[in-house]
Amino acid sequence: MKHIKVWAIAGLMALLNTGCEKILEENPQSQIVPSYFNSPAGVLGGIAGVYNDIRGQWGTEGFTVEMQAGTDDFLQGASSGGVPPYTYNGLNGSNFGSAWGVAFQDINTLNGVLQYGATIDLPEATRKQYLAQAKFLRGFWYFYLVQTWGDVPLNTTFITVPSQAASRQPAAQVYEQIIKDLTEAAADLPNTPTAPFLGKAATKPVAQLLLAKAYLTRGWLNNTASDFTQAATICSDIIANKAAYGLDLWADYGDAFVPANDYGKETMFVSDHVLDPKFGYYTVGGAAGGGAAQNLTPWFTNWNYPNNSGINSFVNASGTLVNNGTSGMIRDSQYGRPYVRMRPNTDRLKTGPNAGKSYFLDQAFTKRDVDTRFANSFTTVYIANTAVTNTATAANNKRGISYTTVVGADTAVWLPDFEVAGAPQFVGTRPFKGIVVPPSLWNNGIFPALKKFMDPSRGANFNDPSTRPVVLYRFSDVYLTGAEAYLKAGDASKAADLLNVVRQRAAFKKTNTAAQNTAAAASMVITAADVTVDFILDERSRELFGEWQRWHDLVRTRSLVRRVQAWNPEAAPYIKDFHMLRPIPQTQIDRVVDGPKFTQNPGY
Numbered sequence: 001m002k003h004i005k006v007w008a009i010a011g012l013m014a015l016l017n018t019g020c021e022k023i024l025e026e027n028p029q030s031q032i033v034p035s036y037f038n039s040p041a042g043v044l045g046g047i048a049g050v051y052n053d054i055r056g057q058w059g060t061e062g063f064t065v066e067m068q069a070g071t072d073d074f075l076q077g078a079s080s081g082g083v084p085p086y087t088y089n090g091l092n093g094s095n096f097g098s099a100w101g102v103a104f105q106d107i108n109t110l111n112g113v114l115q116y117g118a119t120i121d122l123p124e125a126t127r128k129q130y131l132a133q134a135k136f137l138r139g140f141w142y143f144y145l146v147q148t149w150g151d152v153p154l155n156t157t158f159i160t161v162p163s164q165a166a167s168r169q170p171a172a173q174v175y176e177q178i179i180k181d182l183t184e185a186a187a188d189l190p191n192t193p194t195a196p197f198l199g200k201a202a203t204k205p206v207a208q209l210l211l212a213k214a215y216l217t218r219g220w221l222n223n224t225a226s227d228f229t230q231a232a233t234i235c236s237d238i239i240a241n242k243a244a245y246g247l248d249l250w251a252d253y254g255d256a257f258v259p260a261n262d263y264g265k266e267t268m269f270v271s272d273h274v275l276d277p278k279f280g281y282y283t284v285g286g287a288a289g290g291g292a293a294q295n296l297t298p299w300f301t302n303w304n305y306p307n308n309s310g311i312n313s314f315v316n317a318s319g320t321l322v323n324n325g326t327s328g329m330i331r332d333s334q335y336g337r338p339y340v341r342m343r344p345n346t347d348r349l350k351t352g353p354n355a356g357k358s359y360f361l362d363q364a365f366t367k368r369d370v371d372t373r374f375a376n377s378f379t380t381v382y383i384a385n386t387a388v389t390n391t392a393t394a395a396n397n398k399r400g401i402s403y404t405t406v407v408g409a410d411t412a413v414w415l416p417d418f419e420v421a422g423a424p425q426f427v428g429t430r431p432f433k434g435i436v437v438p439p440s441l442w443n444n445g446i447f448p449a450l451k452k453f454m455d456p457s458r459g460a461n462f463n464d465p466s467t468r469p470v471v472l473y474r475f476s477d478v479y480l481t482g483a484e485a486y487l488k489a490g491d492a493s494k495a496a497d498l499l500n501v502v503r504q505r506a507a508f509k510k511t512n513t514a515a516q517n518t519a520a521a522a523s524m525v526i527t528a529a530d531v532t533v534d535f536i537l538d539e540r541s542r543e544l545f546g547e548w549q550r551w552h553d554l555v556r557t558r559s560l561v562r563r564v565q566a567w568n569p570e571a572a573p574y575i576k577d578f579h580m581l582r583p584i585p586q587t588q589i590d591r592v593v594d595g596p597k598f599t600q601n602p603g604y
Contacts, residue, residue, distance in 0.1 A: 034158065037116035043130050044196065046113045050106040050137045051201065051271075052293070058271045058548060059295035059470040061341065062098040066582075068342065070575070071550045071560070072359050072567040073541055075347060077303070077340035078445040086342075089574040092604055097585035103141045104153070110138040112158040129197075132188035136202040136210070139181035143214055146174040147552050150581045150601065165594035175218045182211035192246045200263055200270040200469065205238045205245040209268065209478055212238075216485050217556045228489040235482030235498075247475045253506050254376035256476075257452040262469050266476065270469035271295075294465035299339040301450040301546065306331045306338065308446050309413045311388055311405070312396040313424050313435045321424060321441040324396045328405060328412030328434050330386045333462035335379065336454050343447045344378070344545075346439060347569050359567040361417060361439060364541040368417055370520050371506050373542045378448035382413040384434065399431035413437060415448050450546045476502050476543055484536050484557075492528035499536070500525050502543055533557050555580055578603025 036042045057063040068074050069085040076086045084091040113134040120127060138156075145152045154169040154177060186207035193201055212234040219227030242248055248265045250256050256266045263270070273295040312325030331337065345359045357363065365374040384405040392402045405412065412434040421428050423436040437446055455466035479498045486495040507520035526535075540553055554560035560580055565572045583604040592598035 034112065034116050034160065037112045037158075038120060040120055040122050040130075043113050043117040043120055043134075046109045046117075047130065047133050047137065047197075050109055050134075050141075053102050053106050055271045055273060055293040055295075055470075056102060057099045058472060059273060059297045059466075060098075060293070061296055061300065061339075064297065064300055064548065065341065066096060066098060067548045067552070068546065068550050070564065070568070070571050070579075071554055072537075072563045073345055073364075073545060073550045074342045075345050075568065075570055076444060077301070077343045077447075079304075079340040080342060080444075087571045087574050088576070088579050091579070091583060093583040093586035093589065093600060096583050097588075099144065100149075100585045100588060103145055107138055107141050107155065108159050110134045110141075111156055114138070114156075115158045128188045129190065129194065132185045132207075133197060133202055135181040136185035136189065136207050139178045139185065139207075139214070140202075140210060142174055142178050142181070143210060143217075146171050146178070147217060147555065148582050149584060163594070164592060166588070166592045166598055167596065168599060171221070175214060178214050179211065179218075182207050182214060186211060191241075191244050199272055200267050200471075202269065203245065205241075205247060205478075206269045206473060208234050208238050209473055209481065212478075212481055212485065216481060216488070219485075219488060220556050220558060225489060228485050231485035232482055232489050232491070232494070235478050235485060238478050239482070239498075242475070249475055249501070249505050251505070252508055252510055253372050256474060257376070259455065259457065259468055262471065266474050267469075267471050268473040268475055268477075270471050272469050273465070273467055274469075295468065295470055296339070296465055297453040297468075297470060298455050298466050299337040300341045301343060302336050302338040302340065303343070303446050303449055304338040304340050305329045305335055305382060305413065305449075309382065309435065311390050311412075311434065312394055312398075314396050314398065315424065315441065319440075321437060321443070321446065325390070325394060326388045328384055328386070328388055329382055331462070332385050333456045333458050333460075334385075334454070335382060335449075337463050340445065343444060344450070345568060346442045346447055348439075349567070349569060352566070354566060358439070363567065364538055364545075365417075367524070370523055371503075371542065372509055373506050373545075374417070377450060377452055377545055379451045380415040380417065380448050381411055382434075383408060384410045384412040388412075390433075398425050401431055403433055405433050410434065415442070415446070417448075452546060470548075472548065474544075474547075476505075477549075480536065480540055480543060483531070483539075484533070487531055487533070487536065492531045495531045495536075496526050496528045499531065499539060502539070506542070533559065534563075537563070576603060 037046060065083055065085050069083065070088055080086060084095050114131060117131060150171050151168040152174060153166050154174050156177065185202070186204050189202055189204045189207055191204050193199060193203055212231040215227045216231040218224065219231065238245070246265060247268065250261065250266050255261055306327055306329050308323045309327050309329045310323040310325040311328045313321055313323050316322050346361065348358045349355050365371065368374045384407055387404055387407050389404045390397055390402060392400055410433045414434065415437045417439065419438045419440060420436050423438050423441065425435065426432055427436060453466070453468065455468050457467065458464050479502045483495040483498040486498065503524040503526065504521040507524045508517050512520065537553060537557060537559060554563060561575055561577055564575045578601070581601045584600050589598045589600060
């Protein structure tokens with residue numbers, strides 16, 4: 001088998017050497033030889049290094065864009081920089097593939113762990129758990145690779161000598177290896193996190209969920225009924241055994257995103273970003289701007305509220321909101337750092353069958369009066385955090401009154417999900433101290449910000465990266481994955497049952513009476529006749545908006561091109577069928593100089 005050119009650098013070296021200051025007295029090696037994995041410390045270090053590398057993708061800007069841009073969920077923000085993944089225009093191997101090299105480096109490290117760690121001197125149960133972690137992580141990375149690029153190099157032996165030859169193996173073979181790894185990992189991983197893999201590292205149900213996703217995705221590729229049945233059965237087994245796994249849904253959807261619950265019962269698998277030199281080398285007060293495995297997730301979908309909340313903003317003759325007057329807001333920890341990279345797909349379409357509609361309000365989040373996931377996912381009210389005095393004679397103050405906003409009490413910006421007469425300075429005929437920005441005035445510079453991942457703990461250093469974990473999988477995803485699998489297996493009734501669990505939970509409000517919650521839950525119930533692939537994709541938008549899954553969801557269900565053309569006005573003119581696979585990084589193609597050339601995916 002041809003080897004992909006990957007330098008055999010164990011992930012532990014990244015763990016020890018990514019910062020400019022040593023934290024351990026070590027003598028790092030530029031290459032790892034087999035003997036490195038002949039000790040418990042070497043095996044554990046290799047696994048820890050791979051977990052470290054996952055942090056370098058999930059939560060970082062480039063990878064976040066690659067996982068979510070160019071879908072029905074997201075459009076570009078004002079500061080996106082025109083990155084090609086948003087529109088597919090100019091997308092090529094030179095501007096895509098942040099995780100390619102890291103994934104293969106990690107796979108090689110895991111191959112070393114598995115190849116040489118089987119004989120280390122450890123209690124049998126401990127050794128099995130270590131090897132199960134390695135199998136899970138290898139399956140995890142290969143699943144990401146095959147979903148993103150299709151045929152990829154498949155190697156399960158440890159490479160110690162760099163090679164300039166590489167070839168791609170069929171996706172079918174890659175899926176066989178993924179399913180083998182995850183099946184064996186699920187058999188040996190503990191039900192709940194066990195030392196030394198604490199927090200929310202891989203466990204039996206996490207491996208089972210990823211295995212179900214692999215079966216489901218392969219089933220879509222080949223239209224294989226047995227794969228759908230396997231995926232459905234696995235998800236049902238996880239749900240049936242949720243008590244043993246310490247898993248469940250929070251009664252209130254919003255509680256899943258409370259920082260205190262980051263490691264709670266609904267969270268299955270995370271990438272840690274705690275304030276510890278092992279996990280990021282963050283500099284408190286450094287106002288970091290990216291890199292070094294920093295979690296910048298809270299900021300990507302933040303509009304520039306300090307600069308675009310002028311208290312006397314007005315609508316010009318062309319119907320555009322013009323920022324004017326002193327800002328009603330200053331940057332703070334609660335509302336976060338404004339990056340304005342991406343925004344919810346709020347644009348109302350001008351042509352086509354969905355003309356006059358936006359995916360965000362008119363397709364995904366339609367039952368906003370009952371379904372709490374809109375209110376719990378997006379910030380629509382900004383309470384004044386600075387006192388602003390506005391005089392009756394100030395330019396463009398159409399209210400005709402003078403006043404001073406009260407910090408912590410007055411609303412500086414309100415983004416209602418419906419049209420408001422008199423906006424932006426009036427609600428009807430009543431003067432509004434701040435500004436009202438209804439959907440018709442939303443644009444790439446002002447829009448509801450995603451608040452699930454906000455990190456107010458930054459305090460005075462609120463420009464710093466977040467120390468919250470990036471949650472890759474939540475328990476609600478088991479229900480959604482199972483529903484999709486049951487639908488494809490021909491059991492729409494069971495699919496509806498699973499969807500109803502998630503939907504009825506979304507209707508719960510702490511402020512409701514028991515009777516009100518019962519009525520709200522009943523209004524969310526669907527039947528088998530309601531369940532379609534598109535309905536499930538809409539449900540995944542509502543439940544998992546911004547959680548790094550959307551591009552793969554659309555590709556898996558063979559819906560990417562159709563739904564982007566239907567809903568995304570930026571990408572619709574450019575997307576083609578070949579965009580169902582991403583471009584192989586040009587650096588990979590250029591480095592293969594021995595033997596046959598490394599092939600690019602069609603269309604690029």
